[in-house]
Amino acid sequence: MLMDSKIGYDLQLALKSIRKTPVLSALMVAAIGIGIGACMTIITIFYLMSANPNPDNSEQLYTYALHNRLTVREGQEDEDPRLLSTYHDALYILQSDIPTDQSIHYQSWAVYRNDAGGVSPFWDLFRLATPGFFSLFDVPFLYGHAWSQEQEDNKAMVMVLTREMNNKLFGGENSVGERIEVGGDFYEIVGVMDLFKPLPKYFEFDYGTFTEIEGALVPFSLTPTLELMKNSGSRSCAALPDGDDFQSYLDAECHWLHHWVRLPTQEKREAFYEMLNNYSLEQRRFGRFQGPFNNRLFNLMEWLEQLEFGGGTMTMLIGVAVMFLIVCLLNTNALLFAKFTGRSAEVSLKRALGCSKKRLFKQHLVEIGLVGLAGGALGLLLALVGLAGIKLLLSDIDNLAYLNTDLVIIAIAASIVSTLIAGLYPAWRTCQIAPAKYLKSQ
Amino acid sequence: MLRMKGVSKIYRTDLIETHALRDFSVEIGAGDFVAVTGPSGSGKTTLLNIAGLLESFDDGVYELDGIDMFGLNDDDSSEIRNEQIGFIFQSFNLVPDLNLFDNVDVPLRYRGFNAAERKRRIEQSLELVGLSGRMRHLPSELSGGQQQRVAIARALAGDPKLLLADEPTGNLDSLMARQVLDLLDDINRAGTTIVMVTHDDELARRARRNVHVLDGKVDDSNVYQPQQREHPVEVIV
Numbered sequence: 049m050l051m052d053s054k055i056g057y058d059l060q061l062a063l064k065s066i067r068k069t070p071v072l073s074a075l076m077v078a079a080i081g082i083g084i085g086a087c088m089t090i091i092t093i094f095y096l097m098s099a100n101p102n103p104d105n106s107e108q109l110y111t112y113a114l115h116n117r118l119t120v121r122e123g124q125e126d127e128d129p130r131l132l133s134t135y136h137d138a139l140y141i142l143q144s145d146i147p148t149d150q151s152i153h154y155q156s157w158a159v160y161r162n163d164a165g166g167v168s169p170f171w172d173l174f175r176l177a178t179p180g181f182f183s184l185f186d187v188p189f190l191y192g193h194a195w196s197q198e199q200e201d202n203k204a205m206v207m208v209l210t211r212e213m214n215n216k217l218f219g220g221e222n223s224v225g226e227r228i229e230v231g232g233d234f235y236e237i238v239g240v241m242d243l244f245k246p247l248p249k250y251f252e253f254d255y256g257t258f259t260e261i262e263g264a265l266v267p268f269s270l271t272p273t274l275e276l277m278k279n280s281g282s283r284s285c286a287a288l289p290d291g292d293d294f295q296s297y298l299d300a301e302c303h304w305l306h307h308w309v310r311l312p313t314q315e316k317r318e319a320f321y322e323m324l325n326n327y328s329l330e331q332r333r334f335g336r337f338q339g340p341f342n343n344r345l346f347n348l349m350e351w352l353e354q355l356e357f358g359g360g361t362m363t364m365l366i367g368v369a370v371m372f373l374i375v376c377l378l379n380t381n382a383l384l385f386a387k388f389t390g391r392s393a394e395v396s397l398k399r400a401l402g403c404s405k406k407r408l409f410k411q412h413l414v415e416i417g418l419v420g421l422a423g424g425a426l427g428l429l430l431a432l433v434g435l436a437g438i439k440l441l442l443s444d445i446d447n448l449a450y451l452n453t454d455l456v457i458i459a460i461a462a463s464i465v466s467t468l469i470a471g472l473y474p475a476w477r478t479c480q481i482a483p484a485k486y487l488k489s490q
Numbered sequence: 491m492l493r494m495k496g497v498s499k500i501y502r503t504d505l506i507e508t509h510a511l512r513d514f515s516v517e518i519g520a521g522d523f524v525a526v527t528g529p530s531g532s533g534k535t536t537l538l539n540i541a542g543l544l545e546s547f548d549d550g551v552y553e554l555d556g557i558d559m560f561g562l563n564d565d566d567s568s569e570i571r572n573e574q575i576g577f578i579f580q581s582f583n584l585v586p587d588l589n590l591f592d593n594v595d596v597p598l599r600y601r602g603f604n605a606a607e608r609k610r611r612i613e614q615s616l617e618l619v620g621l622s623g624r625m626r627h628l629p630s631e632l633s634g635g636q637q638q639r640v641a642i643a644r645a646l647a648g649d650p651k652l653l654l655a656d657e658p659t660g661n662l663d664s665l666m667a668r669q670v671l672d673l674l675d676d677i678n679r680a681g682t683t684i685v686m687v688t689h690d691d692e693l694a695r696r697a698r699r700n701v702h703v704l705d706g707k708v709d710d711s712n713v714y715q716p717q718q719r720e721h722p723v724e725v726i727v
Binding site: 397398401402405407482484 | 539544545564565568569571572573577579583588596599600601644648656
């Protein structure tokens with residue numbers, strides 16, 4: 049039935065034509081495939097980096113940058129504030145009742161042991177967070193629940209495992225109530241997360257934003273007890289600690305904590321921002337902060353923009369990839385010209401037999417579209433190879449290096465559309481051949 | 491059926507103008523079989539191309555079945571070519587990678603017939619030219635005469651009113667040429683108007699009348715001279 053239709057006939061003719069000039073067709077498919085493959089490799093990374101990782105709440109989730117300079121050098125009055133908080137500032141702001149939810153958190157690592165479960169000890173990461181973390185970021189639970197505020201306040205030795213860590217330590221069984229040893233201390237498991245894989249991992253930015261969440265979370269309040277601090281990544285200090293004890297380190301002007309809040313209304317956002325300014329003013333009165341205020345409040349997407357995800361280098365890379373695709377399409381354009389020129393006699397004959405220019409143009413577009421489709425398929429394969437290469441080079445980006453359905457559709461559509469654009473002029477030129485021109489010479 | 495009055499055609503380049511037809515007038519009635527003769531470069535093929543709407547003309551009147559053909563757009567001229575005119579070329583002009591069935595199918599596809607109707611017409615026209623048993627063969631598997639018969643089948647499948655043949659036997663040996671001419675005779679007897687360009691006098695004598703073209707004009711001494719048929723019509727199948 050399809051083959052009896054106009055489009056079916058055009059497809060038949062297009063397939064015959066492609067088979068008739070296999071080398072030329074292969075060259076065109078290769079040119080488009082390489083261009084699309086390069087573009088899709090870059091665009092895939094960009095697309096996933098730029099995606100909204102929490103679309104339901106991205107307008108409510110905020111983080112701040114407090115202009116907490118201890119000294120202001122000449123000419124640097126307008127310098128951007130630091131994106132991380134000090135322990136002292138974060139704990140103060142945590143007391144605010146303006147946000148409906150909030151959490152401060154940081155990453156650490158230790159040795160995990162579950163000797164009873166027959167698992168060999170291993171190093172892995174964990175995160176210390178106030179319990180608002182789970183509600184703030186909509187963490188789903190497979191078993192149990194988050195620890196309570198009371199447990200937080202009481203510095204309870206409790207823990208929430210990720211699904212993956214629970215699989216590793218307990219074979220996926222419900223481990224709530226079990227105890228495991230992490231960093232030499234025993235924790236009771238109160239909950240196991242379900243799949244939680246925000247990409248990018250927006251609540252973190254200096255440990256690989258595209259890595260998976262750490263294997264476990266424990267109460268932030270354990271920080272002084274366990275004498276844990278952020279042990280790698282960004283921890284800029286404006287002044288040395290006053291003493292050698294751990295509390296001196298906590299009190300030092302070091303920026304190392306992430307602090308996120310939920311501000312569901314404009315009133316709350318304004319009130320929170322005013323509170324930050326008042327806090328800065330108060331600290332200035334105490335002689336701590338210097339210079340003009342430049343406090344900043346970012347919602348989720350503004351935060352990602354601030355981190356220049358998808359910006360700067362990525363934009364340049366996309367530009368280069370698109371330019372490369374254009375070069376490939378120019379080659380395709382030349383190949384199509386060569387191919388269509390070779391069929392002038394056939395075109396002339398079809399025109400003589402009653403095929404209008406419009407119909408002939410459509411026939412050519414179907415053939416060009418088929419070449420674009422094949423180029424898109426090849427481009428997808430090459431993009432997979434490119435992404436695999438990026439995975440090998442950049443382990444941080446491992447979770448991003450995959451093609452989802454949207455990207456597959458985009459690749460195929462982009463390939464067909466760009467090939468059609470490249471083929472419009474050769475097809476149009478071919479259809480302008482006068483019907484009588486080649487009938488005598490065939 | 492076909493009327494041209496004062497038709498002119500000039501080919502222009504940056505340097506020269508060539509008058510292919512000058513004030514050309516001719517009338518051809520329905521069912522006629524006209525041979526267009528004349529020396530090379532006299533304008534025979536231009537005449538045929540204009541008659542078949544393969545080329546436009548610069549001046550004059552050309553009516554086909556009473557309809558003015560001047561200034562038709564591409565869609566309209568394509569439709570008329572497809573539905574009312576059949577072409578036979580010296581070099582057959584078959585599509586080499588399509589079998590006989592599909593070659594004859596080409597103009598029918600543009601006509602919009604359904605599959606059953608196309609199949610009926612293809613089989614009937616190939617039957618008429620004696621090639622119904624070779625429908626799945628490629629043109630390269632046929633002799634020159636057989637290829638021209640396929641071209642005739644293709645021209646006839648759409649049931650045209652006017653059949654235009656440009657040196658239809660020019661690439662054939664004498665036996666095959668005679669077979670093709672016999673076939674054209676038969677088609678003409680069935681009512682199809684045929685205009686055939688040739689510069690072979692013997693072939694021209696097979697037509698009912700001759701139009702002699704010289705320097706882009708009708709050579710009056712040869713126009714409307716009824717010709718005596720030399721050979722009885724035979725159908726070679």
